Amino acid sequence: MSNWTIFLTPYKQAIEELKIKLKGIRQQYQQTSKHTPIEFVTARVKPVSSILDKAKRKNIPLDRLEEEMQDLAGVRIVTQFVEDIEKVVSLIRSRQDFEIIEERDYIIEKKPSGYRSYHLVLCYPVQTINGEKKVLVEMQIRTLSMNFWATIEHSLNYKYSGEIPEDIKMRLQRAAEAAFRLDEEMSLIRDEVRDAQEIITTKQELGG
DSSP, X not given: OOXXXXXXXXXXXXXXXXXXXXXXXXXXXXXXXXXXXXXXXXXXXXXXXXXXXXXXXXXXXXXXXXXXXXXXXXXXXXXXXXXXXXXXXXXXXXXXXXXXXXXXXXXTSOOTTOOOOEEEEEEEEEEETTEEEEEEEEEEEEEHHHHHHHHHHHHHHXXXXXXXXXXXXXXXXXXXXXXXXXXXXXXXXXXXXXXXXXXXXXXXXXXX
């Protein structure tokens, strides 16, 4: 790979465009009386060092990165409630400006570590000076509590180079179940939570 900046530029463009579109959806919900299923959106392009590490670990030739590494570009949508995830997935499926090529439900089928999230792999068309270029973007959709847990697990994986000690693994698994129980409890009172949030928003708009 002679020039990483040139190679990764379309991926950076893809995530910036997706962030604008998703934040636009959030703003449209906020302008109505409807609950917004999107709490916040983040995105990143994988650092070169991480690309090289994963390519080595997965035996992916560098000239096959575009085809075989689906998470060179990543977008994360965080929701308040588990039910919001289904709504966001439905919104993404209805779009005509990109193609979904794969879906992986790690909420129903959680990973052994306890990880939960909904993953989509998009084929996103980027307009460049050389014409259209389609790139793969991984989209993760998860609740606030799932995101908190995943952030902690990612940090521990980095600290232990993917070999987390067994006692910490067990604690992480228990924490993942506790996080999911929190999501379930919040789902039971979500109407109350939404009503409270609408009251606060209305009061703020009226300058109260």
